[in-house]
Amino acid sequence: MEGAALSRRSVTPARLEWQVANVADVRAETDRTRTLVLRVPAWSGHRAGQHLDVRLVSEDGYRAERSYSIASAPEAAAVELTIERLEDGEVSPYLCDVLQPGDGLEVRGPIGGYFVWTTMQPGPLLLVAGGSGIVPLMAMLRHRTHADAKARANVPVRLLYSARTWMDVIYKDELEKLKSDADVSIAFALTRESSADASGFRRRVDRAMLEEAAWPASDMPNVFVCGPTPFTESVASLLVELGHAPANVRTERFGPTG
Amino acid sequence: MADSPFIARGFHRHRAADPANRLPPGQYETNDFPVLSAGPTPRSSLATWDFTLRDEAGNTLRWSWDEFQSLAHETPMVDIHCVTKWSKFDTRWEGVSIDTLLAAAREKGIGEGAFVLAHCDGGYTTNLPLGDVTGGKAWVVFSFDGAPLEPEHGGPARLLVPHLYFWKSAKWVRGLRILQHDQPGFWEQLGYHDRGDPWKEQRYQGDP
Numbered sequence: 001m002e003g004a005a006l007s008r009r010s011v012t013p014a015r016l017e018w019q020v021a022n023v024a025d026v027r028a029e030t031d032r033t034r035t036l037v038l039r040v041p042a043w044s045g046h047r048a049g050q051h052l053d054v055r056l057v058s059e060d061g062y063r064a065e066r067s068y069s070i071a072s073a074p075e076a077a078a079v080e081l082t083i084e085r086l087e088d089g090e091v092s093p094y095l096c097d098v099l100q101p102g103d104g105l106e107v108r109g110p111i112g113g114y115f116v117w118t119t120m121q122p123g124p125l126l127l128v129a130g131g132s133g134i135v136p137l138m139a140m141l142r143h144r145t146h147a148d149a150k151a152r153a154n155v156p157v158r159l160l161y162s163a164r165t166w167m168d169v170i171y172k173d174e175l176e177k178l179k180s181d182a183d184v185s186i187a188f189a190l191t192r193e194s195s196a197d198a199s200g201f202r203r204r205v206d207r208a209m210l211e212e213a214a215w216p217a218s219d220m221p222n223v224f225v226c227g228p229t230p231f232t233e234s235v236a237s238l239l240v241e242l243g244h245a246p247a248n249v250r251t252e253r254f255g256p257t258g
Numbered sequence: 259m260a261d262s263p264f265i266a267r268g269f270h271r272h273r274a275a276d277p278a279n280r281l282p283p284g285q286y287e288t289n290d291f292p293v294l295s296a297g298p299t300p301r302s303s304l305a306t307w308d309f310t311l312r313d314e315a316g317n318t319l320r321w322s323w324d325e326f327q328s329l330a331h332e333t334p335m336v337d338i339h340c341v342t343k344w345s346k347f348d349t350r351w352e353g354v355s356i357d358t359l360l361a362a363a364r365e366k367g368i369g370e371g372a373f374v375l376a377h378c379d380g381g382y383t384t385n386l387p388l389g390d391v392t393g394g395k396a397w398v399v400f401s402f403d404g405a406p407l408e409p410e411h412g413g414p415a416r417l418l419v420p421h422l423y424f425w426k427s428a429k430w431v432r433g434l435r436i437l438q439h440d441q442p443g444f445w446e447q448l449g450y451h452d453r454g455d456p457w458k459e460q461r462y463q464g465d466p
Contacts, residue, residue, distance in 0.1 A: 015464030020264050053461075055284070057263040062271040065284035065343055090272040090286070098268045106264045111462060113448030114296050229293045233410055236298035246298045246380060253293050 016111070017042075018055060020104040024078055029170045033132060034096045035071060038079045040107060046074055048139035049116040049224065049252075052081070052109025056091060066091045069135040069226075069252075070110065073142035079107075082170060084132040115252045119147040121222055124215045125157040128205065128235050130227020134161055134170050136252060137226055141178060156183035158221075160213045162205050162231065164191055166198035187213040205231070207238050217243030226252040280337055281345055282456035288344040291411065296444070299409050300379040300430050307414055309398065310433035311359060313369030319362060323414070326398075329354045329362075334397060336420035338427070339456040351418055353399030356391040359434075371436040375443060376417055379430040384443035385452060386419065386426060388436075395421055398431060423454040423461070 025037035046052075051069045072080035085096040099105065117125065117140045125144075127137040137159065144152060163169045169188065178184045188200030189209060201209055215221040223244060225235050232253040239249050273286060281287060304323045312318045321329070333352050339345045364370070375385050390396065396419040400407050407413030412429025419426045425445050446452050451460040459465060 015466070016462050018264075056266040056269045058269045058271055059265055060271070061263070063263075063284065064269075064271075064273075064286065067342055094266070094269050099266075103267055104264060106266070111449060114445075229410075233293070233299060240298045246300070249298050251295065251297055253295070 016108045018106050018108045021079070021107050023099055023101050023103045023105055025101055026099065029082055030168055032096075032168070033082055033084050033170050035080050035082045036095060036099065036105070038081065038105060038107065040079050043079060044110070046070055046079070046110035047113075047116040047118060048074060048143040049136045050110035050112045050139075051136070052079070052107050052111060054081075054091065054095070055106040055108075056094060057106070064091050067111065069139070071135045071138050071142075073139060073146055075143065075146040082132065082135045082138075115224065115226070115250050117143070117222060117224060119144055119151050119155050122154060124219050124221040125155050126215050126221040126223045127157065127159040127161075128210075128214070128223070128225045128227075128239075129159065129161045130205075130231035130235075131163060131168070132170065133225075133227035133231070133252070133254070135226075137224060138171055138174075140224065141175075141184075145178070145181075152181065153183055157185070158213065158215055159184075159186045160189060160205060160209070161186065162189040162191060162227070165193045166190060166195065185213075205235055205238075207242070210235070210238055210242060214239070214242075217245075220245075220248065223249045224252075225249065227254070229253040280347060282339055283459045284461075285339055285343055285345040285456065288346055290344075291346060292340065292342070292344055293410050294340060294342055294425070295410075295429060296382070297380060301409055302379050302414055302430065304414060308432065309359075309415070311363045311368055311436065312433065313363075313371065313436045314438060315369055317366075317368050319366050319368055326354065326415075327400075330358055332397060334399075334418065334420070336418070338420050338424050341423040341425055341450065341454070341456075341461050345456075349420075350403050351397065351399040352401035352404075353397040353415070353418060355394065356396040356398065356434075357394060359398070360392065363436075369436060371438050373437045373440045374434040375437055375441050376428045376431050376434055378428050378432055382428060382430070382444050384417075384426050384428045385441055385446055386422070387440070387453065390419060390422060390426075390453070391434075395419065421455070423451075423456050425450065426454050 021038040021040040027035040051067045055065045057063045068081045071082045083095045086092045307323045310320045337347045399418045400415040416429045417427045417431045
């Protein structure tokens with residue numbers, strides 16, 4: 001990693017300009033999350049795992065900015081964001097409750113070049129999501145579905161997705177459909193689910209669960225972990241304990257971004 | 259863009275005003291201390307920890323943990339600004355000024371330069387102009403809010419360069435290379451700005 005970090009840049013990159021996207025559609029996902037379908041006029045394309053910045057300016061000139069992970073595959077026609085509503089937040093309630101199809105939304109991106117994955121990266125893929133940390137990982141799963149059968153077989157994937165309850169699982173139907181691919185395995189860890197009907201583990205992600213549901217370190221998977229800070233911190237440490245090379249474990253932690 | 263901002267229909271301020279103008283553009287204040295890092299948190303033993311300054315000729319000055327602790331301490335209280343948009347006011351740190359380290363380096367005949375590249379456990383690097391780490395503006399800190407710095411916040415020691423976005427305050431720092439020419443570090447190669455002044459909103463490559 002350090003060797004790569006010493007290469008010199010040869011060209012000055014262009015500025016990521018703010019632009020007004022059109023909200024083409026909105027889609028409720030769960031009680032607390034909503035997907036925005038955006039038509040971005042000058043979108044340069046993104047890689048699965050990247051995010052973009054949103055800027056809101058009020059009539060009186062007040063300005064708020066936040067970053068949101070991109071949920072859609074690079075191959076998709078529109079750029080989709082899935083936003084979790086934080087009740088005491090300022091931006092997420094606006095995006096979840098106020099913004100409507102036909103509105104404009106100022107964005108710039110894509111941003112981030114480390115927490116990214118393409119089907120060109122050989123080897124198994126391990127995705128570990130906590131809550132709305134599923135969003136950038138969903139972009140990776142969706143990107144994978146666009147590859148041909150041979151390419152998909154080269155990147156078998158295991159997803160371990162921790163949510164409070166079955167009702168909090170985002171993209172439920174789509175994840176269920178993905179299971180028809182023999183090279184996709186999905187396990188849920190539901191930390192506050194009381195119903196016996198829902199499938200999956202009934203506890204927080206722990207070492208035994210990772211041993212059961214994740215690729216072993218000997219398979220040298222590319223690992224992406226995204227979730228709240230304590231979740232990500234814990235899972236990444238456990239994976240290192242289980243023998244995964246730290247350089248193969250990429251993390252995206254999020255704190256409260258209301 | 260500044261002439262005719264796009265108004266978000268129905269958007270209103272919810273957060274308190276910032277009368278002292280302590281928030282750089284696009285930032286919001288948090289009382290938490292969020293964590294941002296690219297991979298697992300490295301765990302360093304103080305027994306093997308060291309801090310090195312090295313010039314381009316390879317001349318090196320090295321401090322063990324105990325030697326480092328014997329240098330003059332300072333206790334900066336500063337505002338910090340993360341590129342992911344949060345800012346935190348009045349954070350209290352304890353550490354050694356980079357001025358102190360560079361003065362020791364000069365005495366030992368370590369060559370001078372115009373830039374530094376910080377290197378860290380885990381392979382992380384970040385680049386800084388020398389002028390941004392001298393003149394009482396930057397430290398290597400090992401204590402936050404009166405307690406030893408937690409590993410997830412960069413302990414045992416991290417850089418503190420509070421006038422730049424917080425990714426420049428590299429966690430788990432182990433040394434500085436003194437360079438004649440700027441050399442982009444980890445995030446800087448991945449699209450983030452080479453200098454990162456929050457007041458100019460220099461978040462990404464290409465920002466003015």
